[in-house]
Amino acid sequence: MQTKHSMVKQAIKSKILDGTFRPNQKISSESELMKQFNVSRHTVRLAIGDLVNQGWLYREQGSGTFCADRSHLEEKGRNGQKSIAIITTYISDYIFPSIIRGAESYLSDKGYNVTLFSTNNNHQNEKEILERLLTQQYDGVIVEPTQSAFSNPNINLYLNLERLNIPYLMINAFYEELEPLYIVMDDEKGGFTQTEHLIKQGHKNIVGFFKTDDLQGVKRMKGFIKAHRANRLQIDPQNIVTYSTEEKFLKPSRELESLLSSSEIPTALVCYNDELALNILDVLRGRMLSIPDDISIVGYDDSILAQLSEVKLTTIAHPKSKMGEKAAQVVVELIDAKNERDNRNQDSISSVVYEPELIERNSTKNLQIVKG
Numbered sequence: 001m002q003t004k005h006s007m008v009k010q011a012i013k014s015k016i017l018d019g020t021f022r023p024n025q026k027i028s029s030e031s032e033l034m035k036q037f038n039v040s041r042h043t044v045r046l047a048i049g050d051l052v053n054q055g056w057l058y059r060e061q062g063s064g065t066f067c068a069d070r071s072h073l074e075e076k077g078r079n080g081q082k083s084i085a086i087i088t089t090y091i092s093d094y095i096f097p098s099i100i101r102g103a104e105s106y107l108s109d110k111g112y113n114v115t116l117f118s119t120n121n122n123h124q125n126e127k128e129i130l131e132r133l134l135t136q137q138y139d140g141v142i143v144e145p146t147q148s149a150f151s152n153p154n155i156n157l158y159l160n161l162e163r164l165n166i167p168y169l170m171i172n173a174f175y176e177e178l179e180p181l182y183i184v185m186d187d188e189k190g191g192f193t194q195t196e197h198l199i200k201q202g203h204k205n206i207v208g209f210f211k212t213d214d215l216q217g218v219k220r221m222k223g224f225i226k227a228h229r230a231n232r233l234q235i236d237p238q239n240i241v242t243y244s245t246e247e248k249f250l251k252p253s254r255e256l257e258s259l260l261s262s263s264e265i266p267t268a269l270v271c272y273n274d275e276l277a278l279n280i281l282d283v284l285r286g287r288m289l290s291i292p293d294d295i296s297i298v299g300y301d302d303s304i305l306a307q308l309s310e311v312k313l314t315t316i317a318h319p320k321s322k323m324g325e326k327a328a329q330v331v332v333e334l335i336d337a338k339n340e341r342d343n344r345n346q347d348s349i350s351s352v353v354y355e356p357e358l359i360e361r362n363s364t365k366n367l368q369i370v371k372g
Helices: 004-017 030-037 041-053 096-109 123-136 155-163 187-200 215-230 251-260 274-286 321-339 343-347
Strands: 057-060 064-067 083-088 113-118 140-143 168-171 182-185 206-211 240-243 268-271 296-298 352-354
Touching (some): 004 041, 083 096, 096 113, 113 123, 140 321, 168 321, 182 321, 187 206, 187 215, 187 296, 206 215, 206 251, 206 274, 215 240, 240 251, 251 274, 268 274, 274 296
Parallel strands (some): 083 113, 083 140, 140 168, 206 240, 206 268, 268 296
C-alpha cells in the first residue's frame, strides 16, 4: 500500500511531468498541499524533501519551493544510448506483434534500443507510462492511442513531450486535438468497402458490429452507414451493434443471439475485426448455421485468425508489419531533423494513410447468383 508521503510526492511529480508546474515556477504552499491531500505538515515536508534531493524541486529561503529546470539533464540521462519507446494498447495480442516486429527490425538496424509498453487500453496506464518516458527522456516515441474515440485526460503529458522537443507520432488512430503526425488506415473507407461488398452481392439485411471506444471503430461504423446510403438502402437501427473494449467478449454475441431469434434473420454480418468475427462464428455454429450458405460474414485486418478457422474470412487487409516499419522510419526522420536543427526537413515529413483492400475468401455468398 502506498504511504501518504509517497502519494503526495507522486502527485507533485505528476504535475511537473504534465506541465502544471513549469521550470522555476513556485509550487503550492505546504498549507495548500496539507489541505489538498488531507495530510500532516510532516508528511508534506517529507515528500518535498525527497523531491528536492532528487532534483525535481528546489527551495529559496523566505520565498518557497519551486519546480526545478530539468532540461539540462536530458542528454546526460541517455548515457549516449539511442532509445525509442513504443506504446501500444496491447503487445502480445492479435495484430500487434506484427506491427511491433516491423518497427523493431528497422530501429535495430538504425542502432536504437526499443522499449515496449502496453496501456491495456486504459488511460491511467497510459498516464503512468508517459510520466515514465518524461522522466527517462527517450529520443522518440511511437504511440497507439488509448480509447482514441474519447477525450483524452493525458493531453498535457503529450504537450510536455512537445515542450521537451521529444518527437512522437501515432499509429492506427490519433488524438485529433493534438494534430500529431500519424500513420493510419482509411478506416471509414474500409468500413464502406466491407459493407458495399455485401450489398453488391445482393444482401439487404446486414448487421454491423463496431467497437466504439476507439477511432477505428467509429470510422468503420461511419463507412458502414455511408455504404448503405450510397446504395439507397435503409438501415434498421437494431442492425448497428456497438460495444466497448470491456464488452467485446459478451455484448456482440448476446446481441447476435437476439437478432437470430427475430422473425427476419440477417443475411450478412460486418465485423469490427477478425477477432470479433471468430467469436461471432462460435454463435453461428451453435445455431447450426452454415457460412456462407445461411449467413455471410466479413472481417477486418486480414490477421492470421482470418485463415486459421475452417471458414476462411473475407476481410480488409491491414499493413501491420509495413505500418510498424514506416512508423519507425518516420520517427527516426523526426529525430534526425531535430538533432540537425533542420525545421524545413521536419516540416516536410507528413502523415501516412493506407488505402483499404478487400481480401476475398469464402465467407460471403453472392445472393444474385441463381443456380440453374
